[in-house]
Amino acid sequence: MNPKNELSVQDVADILKVSKSKIYSMIKNEELQSYRVGRKVRFSENDIKNYIQNSKKGSCAHEQETGSSLQKDDFVLCGQDIMLDILSNYMRQRGVSALRAYIGSYDSLIALYRKQVNVAFAHLWDSDTDTYNVAYVRRLLPGIPAVIVHLTCRMQGFYIAKGNPKEISDWNDFSRDDITMVNREKGAGSRVLLDENLRLSGISSKDVAGYNHEIQSHLTVASIVASGKADVAIGTEKIAKQVEGIEFIPIKKEQYDLVFRREDADQYGVQTLLNIIQAQSFQEEFSQIGGYDTKNMGKIIAEL
Missing domain, CATH: 1.10.10 (Arc Repressor Mutant, subunit A)
Structure with a gap:
């Protein structure tokens, strides 16, 4: 090896x-x-x-099974940002049996549709409207009244080698013969952003070297670029600051929102979650970390 x-x-x-x-x-x-x-x-x-x-x-973190219905006392948060780990810890301190499921945005909404999780977190860009999440909630939760609440904004962009030796600047560079990418898994918000922009640019995934090399972590794809095994990847600005040897080209400011069924709005777990993210202390904690825009955290985006 x-x-x-x-x-x-x-x-x-x-x-x-x-x-x-x-x-x-x-x-x-x-x-x-x-x-x-x-x-x-x-x-x-x-x-x-x-x-x-x-x-x-089959199994999510803390033994929650994504293929089965929720257990009575479980409250499952479905998404991949580290903010959700901290949020679940706060909820457990308030008596909620908060579990984590590390699943991408698209599959998170499907899990919510199937009642396998209580709250899904998503950052899915709709190219037709240039908006985030609302269009996907309508499509993936048909007939289910849902509430979308804003959590944070993050900057998505390109991870490239220090000094940008390949002079990568936009989506058209992904089809170059001398460029190899490393991709996120199907259903991840970063993957949706890539696929939509390749489509809009008229680029076939077959013409993108490394397109089928899928990884389920911003940190790992950034590390692969830093090691020189790939020239470019898509991810968040926050992770780029944690990995030596790479630079970040900002491309899109994205919304990271939480979604729950409207019928669950009065649940203790949902109310506890909302109280936490609407608290000034929680918002200040993340505004000081960097990489998170907490301006409208806790604001209702849509009730569908």
């Missing part, structure tokens, strides 16, 4: 957005495959891909 493809416990914790202790617990419970090099625990990229794929098919 190429040593560059070996992942440490910290690498996997960053990818899955959990603590190192959680990773060791997953190894002990045989939820996650690993191997040892001397005393050090290591993972292959396939180990992580298999875990993520199995999670999408």
Whole structure:
């Protein structure tokens, strides 16, 4: 195996957005495959891909099953931003059994439609209206009254190598013979943004080198670009600031919103969530972190 493809416990914790202790617990419970090099625990990229794929098919974080209906006392938040991990911790402190499901935006809305999660988080761009999320909620939750509440705005853009040696500047560069990308998984908001812009630019995915190389993490795709294994990837500005060796080209300011069924609006879990994100202290916590625009956090975007 190429040593560059070996992942440490910290690498996997960053990818899955959990603590190192959680990773060791997953190894002990045989939820996650690993191997040892001397005393050090290591993972292959396939180990992580298999875990993520199995999670999408069956189990979510904290043993919530995406293929089954919600358990009575569970309250599942479905999305991939680290803000949701912190939000779920706040909810547990207030007596809500808040669980996490690390699933992309498109599949999150489908899980909400199937009553497999309580709240879905999404950043899906609709090219026809140049708006986020509302059009997708209408399509993916047909006949279901829903509420969309704004969480934050983030900047999406290109991860490129330091100094931009390939002089990448726009979507048309993705079809160049000397450019290789690394992609996000189907259903991720970043993937939808890419696919829509390739379509609008008249570029076939068959003409984009690396298009089928799919990864389920902003951090990992940024790291792949930093290592020189790809020339470009799509992701958020916040992650770009955490990875050495890359630069960020801003492309689109996106909305990251939460969605729940209107029939659940009076649920204790939903009310607790809304109270937390509407609190000034929570908003100030993220406004100081950087990479998050909390100006309209907690504002109702639409009631469908």
